[in-house]
Every structure is written in structure tokens, then in C-alpha cells.
Amino acid sequence: MTPMVEITxxxxxxxxxxxxxxxxxxxxxxxxxxxLGPNGAGxxxxxxxxxxxxxxxxxxxxxxxxxxxxDAVAVRHRIGLTGQYAALDPLLTGAENLxxxxxxxxxxxxxxxxxxxxxxxxFDLVDARDRLLRTYSGGMRRRLDLAAGLLGRPALMVLDxxxxxxxxxxxxxxxxxxxxxxxxxxxxxLTTQYLDEADRLADRIAVLHHGRVIADGTAAxxxxxxxxxxxELVLAGGAVERLVTDGSVGDVRRILADVEARGLAVDHWEVxxxxxxxxxxxxxGAPVATDRTLQEAS
Amino acid sequence: xTALATVPTTAQDAPWRPRLGWAVTDTVTMVRRSLRRTLxxxxxLFLSVALPVILLLLFVYVFGGAIETxxxxxxxxxxxxxxxxxxxxxxxxxxTVAGDMTEGIVERLRTTPVHPAAVLTGHVVAxxxxxxxxxxxxxxxxxxxxxxxxxxPQEWLAVAGxxxxxxxxxxxxxxxxxxxxxxxxxxxxxxxxxxFLPYLSSAFVPTETMPRVLQVIAENQPVTPVTDTVRxxxxxxxxxxxxxxxxxxxxxxxxxxxxxVVLFRRHGRG
Ligand SMILES: Nc1ncnc2c1ncn2[C@@H]1O[C@H](COP(=O)(O)OP(=O)(O)O)[C@@H](O)[C@H]1O
Ligand SMILES: [Mg+2]
Numbered sequence: 419m420t421p422m423v424e425i426t427x428x429x430x431x432x433x434x435x436x437x438x439x440x441x442x443x444x445x446x447x448x449x450x451x452x453x454l455g456p457n458g459a460g461x462x463x464x465x466x467x468x469x470x471x472x473x474x475x476x477x478x479x480x481x482x483x484x485x486x487x488x489d490a491v492a493v494r495h496r497i498g499l500t501g502q503y504a505a506l507d508p509l510l511t512g513a514e515n516l517x518x519x520x521x522x523x524x525x526x527x528x529x530x531x532x533x534x535x536x537x538x539x540x541f542d543l544v545d546a547r548d549r550l551l552r553t554y555s556g557g558m559r560r561r562l563d564l565a566a567g568l569l570g571r572p573a574l575m576v577l578d579x580x581x582x583x584x585x586x587x588x589x590x591x592x593x594x595x596x597x598x599x600x601x602x603x604x605x606x607x608l609t610t611q612y613l614d615e616a617d618r619l620a621d622r623i624a625v626l627h628h629g630r631v632i633a634d635g636t637a638a639x640x641x642x643x644x645x646x647x648x649x650e651l652v653l654a655g656g657a658v659e660r661l662v663t664d665g666s667v668g669d670v671r672r673i674l675a676d677v678e679a680r681g682l683a684v685d686h687w688e689v690x691x692x693x694x695x696x697x698x699x700x701x702x703g704a705p706v707a708t709d710r711t712l713q714e715a716s
Numbered sequence: 717x718t719a720l721a722t723v724p725t726t727a728q729d730a731p732w733r734p735r736l737g738w739a740v741t742d743t744v745t746m747v748r749r750s751l752r753r754t755l756x757x758x759x760x761l762f763l764s765v766a767l768p769v770i771l772l773l774l775f776v777y778v779f780g781g782a783i784e785t786x787x788x789x790x791x792x793x794x795x796x797x798x799x800x801x802x803x804x805x806x807x808x809x810x811x812t813v814a815g816d817m818t819e820g821i822v823e824r825l826r827t828t829p830v831h832p833a834a835v836l837t838g839h840v841v842a843x844x845x846x847x848x849x850x851x852x853x854x855x856x857x858x859x860x861x862x863x864x865x866x867x868x869p870q871e872w873l874a875v876a877g878x879x880x881x882x883x884x885x886x887x888x889x890x891x892x893x894x895x896x897x898x899x900x901x902x903x904x905x906x907x908x909x910x911x912f913l914p915y916l917s918s919a920f921v922p923t924e925t926m927p928r929v930l931q932v933i934a935e936n937q938p939v940t941p942v943t944d945t946v947r948x949x950x951x952x953x954x955x956x957x958x959x960x961x962x963x964x965x966x967x968x969x970x971x972x973x974x975x976x977v978v979l980f981r982r983h984g985r986g
Binding site for chain 1: 738741742745746749752753756757819820821823824825826827828829830
């Protein structure tokens with residue numbers, strides 16, 4: 419079976435600035451892939467090429483075996499995109515927005531009505547259905563945005579930073595909704611700046627750095643590389659040390675005993691889960707004291 | 717989760733209508749959206765109607781006394797005011813389109829199979845509707861302040877037809893301006909040019925009173941033949957130039973619409 423998404427050698431420049439320098443990425447049917455990268459890595463650019471909004475300069479981009487340039491209309495019938503910024507009409511109500519998107523997705527009228535009602539229910543927006551979108555909270559907007567992307571029952575759902583800017587509670591709600599979508603068999607490609615988000619939602623994580631995929635594998639493999647968690651020590655002089663741990667009480671106790679034995683003056687310390695920063699420190703070998711510390715500890 | 721799987725139809729498996737049919741339904745959908753938006757912004761709607769009314773009163777009562785056209789000035793100026801309104805209305809459309817392009821919904825629409833021209837046609841139809849509302853009000857009010865047309869139903873119909881064409885053409889030009897502008901503010905600036913055209917025409921003063929250079933410009937732009945034709949049909953005056961007026965309107969309409977659709981397809985495609 420062909421993969422749902424097949425990107426090979428994708429290049430894109432804006433003027434003389436190269437943004438994507440040869441991206442390779444495959445998304446298997448029924449899987450969830452997270453494209454992880456910091457601001458400016460090229461996540462949105464990649465997603466826009468995939469969604470037929472931008473033309474690639476070079477490389478091949480296939481969705482469901484169809485070329486995004488040559489078969490743009492067919493591709494549009496297969497994808498749902500929820501962009502980084504809410505993209506609905508603030509002057510329409512929630513229900514009107516969904517109906518509009520259902521019509522332009524070319525659903526038959528009776529199916530459109532049923533589908534809108536179903537999604538409003540599913541995304542917990544029934545009470546707000548007749549309110550203008552501009553009165554919605556950030557979390558409600560994102561949910562409606564996601565619902566709009568799902569109207570046409572897309573084979574591929576593309577989510578560009580779905581939870582950026584949301585409070586922790588709305589983020590949790592949205593994660594649950596995304597899991598439901600995945601459980602329904604939809605293939606999902608999502609972008610994120612948060613390692614924990616990628617870890618929670620995705621089967622596979624591709625790390626994007628300066629327009630290239632620098633790591634691609636399961637969340638477990640990535641974490642094995644980066645370390646499950648670490649004890650971060652801020653020393654009296656302001657220097658930072660990170661010591662890898664599996665997070666268990668015994669291990670943390672052993673590390674702290676070790677620190678004490680070395681006679682280090684510790685200002686404060688905490689146990690931290692790895693973040694995107696840690697991923698990059700590991701993968702790009704950024705010249706930070708942390709590298710040495712990691713080796714020392716292992 | 718079973719809730720997502722209860723409706724069997726999917727967009728990709730059930731093209732329940734041929735392509736051309738989609739173009740029509742897409743257009744209806746987008747026209748309804750734009751009309752709805754118009755009703756949701758009553759202050760903008762009010763302004764688009766109030767400004768032309770104020771202009772009419774301004775020209776008739778403030779400037780009218782001083783301008784000598786050899787006739788009752790109100791008769792002379794009403795056709796000009798109507799065309800000035802069209803420029804105002806068009807400016808509103810340029811701002812709306814520019815706002816829409818920056819709000820993100822258009823980006824979302826462009827990832828759907830919606831017919832590209834439909835989005836723009838929606839804006840144009842709503843813009844023309846606002847414009848015709850303002851125009852009707854101005855013409856109605858003109859009668860209250862002394863405007864007397866000698867036209868029968870046939871002439872009125874012809875005038876209405878020509879004005880619709882003129883408004884359509886300028887609304888499509890406004891759409892182009894809205895598409896090239898980087899923000900609603902910029903669009904509003906560009907659209908000033910459309911509002912300026914009537915001042916450089918026979919709309920408010922006879923072109924013979926202008927310096928030679930301006931006269932050449934005034935006599936070779938769309939507003940003059942359209943004003944003269946409307947005036948001739950409504951008041952029975954000489955100077956009708958219906959074919960020139962028609963050629964301008966249809967020509968501008970075709971060019972502007974073509975350019976707008978190309979601009980829309982290319983928008984943001986890098
Ligand atoms: N239309 C554009 N014109 C010029 N530069 C752009 C454009 N879009 C994005 N960029 C640049 O490309 C880089 C990657 O952007 P983007 O794909 O939005 O990254 P991300 O979504 O990962 O934050 C950034 O440096 C951004 O400034
Ligand atoms: Mg982005």
C-alpha cells in the first residue's frame with residue numbers, strides 16, 4: 419500500500435532565503451506523525467506545500483499517491499487542514515462556519531447537516547453553535563477549527579501547531595479530541611514545538627531543523643537518545659548541570675548523593691522531562707556544558 | 717469512537733455533482749456568506765449608505781449655489797453623485813477583500829475544492845448589493861431635494877442596467893486592489909484612486925470649464941461617457957455616448973475579473 423504522504427527532496431525558498439533544503443518525510447496510512455521543530459524551522463512551509471497552498475521549488479510531494487501540484491483539486495478532496503492561526507469567519511456563528519465549510523468541501527446537503535450536528539456535539543460546541551465566532555474563547559476556536567478540517571472526512575488531517583497558545587486545560591481537551599480522530603482511523607500529520615505533545619500523540623516523530631529532517635523515528639527511540647529525564651542543578655555560581663535519570667526515586671536519590679559527595683554548592687535543583695531544547699542539544703551537538711555533563715552521568 | 721462514522725458520505729468518494737455544478741453551488745455559498753457578513757456589520761453598512769447621502773446634500777446645498785452649469789444644478793449633479801457612490805462602495809469592497817485575505821479563512825478555503833472565483837464573486841455580489849442600496853437611496857432623496865427626471869420606465873431601466881454594469885466593473889477593480897494590497901489600510905489607500913475619478917470628469921462640472929490637459933483626461937476616462945449617458949437618458953439632454961460608456965464598462969469588467977481571478981490563484985503562492 420502506498421503511504422498517505424510521501425515527501426522527497428522538498429525544497430522551497432522565499433526569494434533568496436532557503437527555507438526548506440530537501441525535506442524527506444513519509445507518513446504511513448493510519449499513523450500519526452509529528453513534525454517537531456522550533457519557530458522558523460519550516461514546519462508551516464512544509465504543511466502549506468502539502469496542503470496545495472504553496473508550490474514546491476523542487477522535490478516530489480504526494481498525498482494518497484497524488485501529486486500536490488498536478489492533482490491539486492483531488493488532493494484538496496482528501497485533506498483537512500487546521501492552520502496555526504484560527505482560519506474561520508469571525509462574523510459568522512459556529513454553526514454557520516461549519517455549514518459553509520461543509521458546502522465548499524462538496525458534501526451533499528443532507529450529509530452536511532448531519533455531519534455539522536455530529537461534529538458540534540463531538541467537540542462540545544452545541545451550546546455555542548449560534549454565537550458569533552468572535553465571541554469564542556481560544557480553545558473553542560481551535561476546536562471549531564479542527565471540526566471544520568474534519569468535515570469532509572479527510573483521509574489525511576494536517577494540524578499545524580494545534581495547541582500553541584492554549585492554556586493547559588484546553589490543551590488537554592484538544593489532545594483528547596485529536597486522539598478520538600486518530601482512533602477513528604484518520605491519518606494525522608501534526609506540527610509542534612513541544613516534545614511532550616509529540617510524545618503523547620504521535621507514533622513517529624520527525625525533527626525539523628533549518629529546513630531539514632535531522633531525526634526520524636519513534637518517540638521511544640528519540641527519548642532513548644535524549645534521555646528520559648534529567649536532574650537539573652543550578653550551581654551557586656549560576657552554572658547549570660544536567661544529569662540524566664530514569665526519574666525513579668532510587669535513581670534521583672543516587673544522583674543527589676553523588677552531587678553531595680562531589681561537594682558541589684547547589685543553589686536549587688529540579689527533575690525535568692526533556693524538552694525540544696534537549697532534543698536539539700543532543701541532535702545538533704550544540705556546544706553547551708550540558709554535553710559533557712550528559713556523558714559524565716552515563 | 718463511533719460518532720465520527722455514522723454518516724456514510726465522504727467528500728472524496730461521492731462527487732455528487734459535476735464540476736460546473738460545483739462552480740454554481742460554490743458561488744451561491746460564497747454569495748450567502750458575504751451577504752450575511754454585510755448584515756453583521758451594520759455600522760459599515762450604515763456608513764456606506766450615509767456617506768453618499770451626505771455628499772448629495774453637500775453638492776446640492778453647499779457647492780450648488782456657486783457652480784454654474786446653465787441648468788438646475790441638482791439635475792446636473794445627481795448622475796455624478798451616483799457614480800461617486802459607486803466609487804465609495806467599491807472602496808468598501810477593496811477593504812473587505814484585503815481583510816479577508818489576511819484573516820486566514822481564505823487560506824483555509826484554498827485548501828478546499830471550492831471554485832476559486834466563487835470566493836471573489838461572493839464579495840462582488842455583496843458589494844454591488846450595498847452599492848445599489850446606496851444608489852437607490854440617493855436617487856430617492858434627490859427627488860426630495862428637487863431632482864426632476866424626464867425619463868419614462870424604459871429610460872430608467874436602461875440607466876439601471878448601465879449603472880449595474882458600471883458598479884460591477886468598479887467592484888471587480890476594487891477586488892483587484894484588495895488582492896494586491898498588503899492590508900485593509902493599504903487597500904483603502906489604493907481605492908482612493910477610484911473615488912477620485914469622478915472629480916476629473918463631467919460628473920460635477922462641465923469638462924469645457926477645465927484646463928486643456930485635464931479636459932483631455934476627463935474626456936477619455938469611463939466616468940464622463942457614463943455620466944453623460946445617464947444624464948441624457950434621465951433628463952433628455954444631448955451628449956449621450958451609450959456605446960462608448962458600454963464599451964468602457966464591459967471592457968473594464970472583463971479585464972478586472974480576469975486579473976482578479978489570476979491574482980487570487982497566485983496569492984501567497986511564493
Ligand atoms: N512568505 C514568506 N516569505 C518570506 N519568508 C518566509 C515566508 N514564510 C515563511 N518564511 C520564513 O521561512 C522560515 C520558516 O517559516 P515557517 O515555515 O513558518 O516556520 P515554522 O512554522 O516552523 O515556525 C522563517 O524564517 C520565516 O521567516
Ligand atoms: Mg509555523
